[in-house]
Amino acid sequence: MYDAIIIGAGASGLVSAIVSARRGKKILILEKNNKVGKKLLATGNGKCNIGNQKPTPNRFHSTNPIFVEQVLQGYNYQTIKQFFKSIGLELIEAKEGKAFPMSLQASSVVKLLLFECEQLGVKILCDTEVKTVLKQNGGYQITHGHGRAEANSLIIATGHLSAPQLGGVNDGINFANKLGHKIIKPFPTLVQLTSSMKNLERMAGVKIESRVTLQHNNKIIQKQGDVLFTSYGVSGLAILDISRFVMEELLNKKSIILTIDLMPKTSQEQLLALIKKNLVKKSSKPLTIWMQGFIHKKLILPILEPLKLQNKTVGSITSNIEELEKIINAIKAFKFTINGSRGYKGAEVATGGVSTKEINPRTMESKKHKSLYFTGEVLDVDGDRGGFNLHFAWVCGIRAGESV
Numbered sequence: 001m002y003d004a005i006i007i008g009a010g011a012s013g014l015v016s017a018i019v020s021a022r023r024g025k026k027i028l029i030l031e032k033n034n035k036v037g038k039k040l041l042a043t044g045n046g047k048c049n050i051g052n053q054k055p056t057p058n059r060f061h062s063t064n065p066i067f068v069e070q071v072l073q074g075y076n077y078q079t080i081k082q083f084f085k086s087i088g089l090e091l092i093e094a095k096e097g098k099a100f101p102m103s104l105q106a107s108s109v110v111k112l113l114l115f116e117c118e119q120l121g122v123k124i125l126c127d128t129e130v131k132t133v134l135k136q137n138g139g140y141q142i143t144h145g146h147g148r149a150e151a152n153s154l155i156i157a158t159g160h161l162s163a164p165q166l167g168g169v170n171d172g173i174n175f176a177n178k179l180g181h182k183i184i185k186p187f188p189t190l191v192q193l194t195s196s197m198k199n200l201e202r203m204a205g206v207k208i209e210s211r212v213t214l215q216h217n218n219k220i221i222q223k224q225g226d227v228l229f230t231s232y233g234v235s236g237l238a239i240l241d242i243s244r245f246v247m248e249e250l251l252n253k254k255s256i257i258l259t260i261d262l263m264p265k266t267s268q269e270q271l272l273a274l275i276k277k278n279l280v281k282k283s284s285k286p287l288t289i290w291m292q293g294f295i296h297k298k299l300i301l302p303i304l305e306p307l308k309l310q311n312k313t314v315g316s317i318t319s320n321i322e323e324l325e326k327i328i329n330a331i332k333a334f335k336f337t338i339n340g341s342r343g344y345k346g347a348e349v350a351t352g353g354v355s356t357k358e359i360n361p362r363t364m365e366s367k368k369h370k371s372l373y374f375t376g377e378v379l380d381v382d383g384d385r386g387g388f389n390l391h392f393a394w395v396c397g398i399r400a401g402e403s404v
């Protein structure tokens with residue numbers, strides 16, 4: 001008989017195991033993958049953006065924002081840094097407040113978490129998928145691929161649907177649902193976006209710094225960073241950052257329009273001045289060649305064709321300020337139609353999950369069932385890109401480990 005069974009050897013499961021085992025608890029972790037921390041290994045492109053120096057509540061999203069505020073209270077970046085120091089992992093800080101392991105290797109995070117679990121006598125069974133969860137005699141009984149196990153407490157740290165190729169599943173949500181918990185419907189976020197625009201193939205491969213704008217709930221959302229045009233639509237950091245708002249819009253619409261400033265560092269006036277300098281009266285130079293002087297060639301036809309200017313020459317537009325302004329507007333406010341996303345397979349995170357109204361934010365314990373805990377992405381909380389999702393997972397793990 002264990003003090004606690006933890007379902008999932010991911011970010012929050014491993015931390016909750018360490019914290020509770022340090023308190024003398026006898027812990028069993030069950031993991032369906034063939035190794036622990038498979039998703040963790042892929043984080044931050046293998047470098048693991050382990051946290052952020054400013055994990056303020058406005059960087060998180062939930063249908064119950066007060067819950068996030070309460071979870072984060074008193075559990076800041078220093079808490080995380082100290083925890084990792086205690087297992088021998090040093091952190092370094094980078095731009096935008098992002099934190100990484102000093103080794104810049106996600107594998108070192110997993111290795112040290114695993115070693116600490118083993119040192120503390122935590123039993124970990126991989127290739128062991130939990131099938132059912134039953135409340136029994138004041139504790140919990142679970143069945144898994146190779147048998148059954150019992151414990152006084154149960155921590156559901158199963159993650160959520162994002163990245164199924166790394167183990168993302170709905171199991172935790174199903175267990176919660178069967179135990180009578182309310183579930184908030186999920187959608188993929190921090191995800192690449194798709195389009196059916198006709199110029200996609202032409203633009204594919206172009207990666208430029210852009211400012212992306214979306215009208216969302218009567219507000220203007222803007223994100224700046226790389227945008228990568230692809231044969232399916234758009235990717236890049238600015239796209240991942242705005243994807244949550246786009247996906248929310250797409251819940252009730254078939255498509256939305258993103259406005260992309262293809263030259264965010266050059267103002268409208270500066271661009272006009274630059275272009276005017278390059279205009280030669282009576283020149284027979286085609287616009288398609290002339291524009292290569294200041295913008296990526298693969299973007300030129302997608303800019304000119306909707307304006308019906310693709311066959312014009314420089315000479316023909318020198319005296320037409322309206323046409324010049326149209327070109328400048330198309331560069332500064334390029335319209336890109338989005339009709340969906342690459343789905344959970346392309347998503348870093350899934351929104352939605354177990355309703356946090358039924359969870360105690362100080363202990364992560366269910367308000368419906370004593371000694372049942374939920375940690376990490378399985379809960380209806382998701383964070384921005386920049387280390388916020390892992391910060392939330394670590395904090396949940398620590399809180400549950402302290403309470404179990």
Ligand SMILES: Cc1cc2nc3c(=O)[nH]c(=O)nc-3n(C[C@H](O)[C@H](O)[C@H](O)COP(=O)(O)OP(=O)(O)OC[C@H]3O[C@@H](n4cnc5c(N)ncnc54)[C@H](O)[C@@H]3O)c2cc1C
Nearest residue numbers: 008010011012032043044049130158159167376377387390
């Ligand atoms: C490609 C990628 C890159 C990312 N990069 C970052 C980043 O740099 N920074 C950041 O903050 N966040 C990042 N994230 C998000 C972050 O990895 C997750 O939010 C975080 O891992 C969630 O932790 P968790 O403990 O809730 O679940 P997970 O870490 O997903 O762990 C859940 C575990 O439970 C196991 N499991 C599920 N069901 C069962 C079952 N029935 N039986 C047994 N085991 C089960 C799964 O196999 C999995 O190992 C990234 C995500 C992806 C996909």
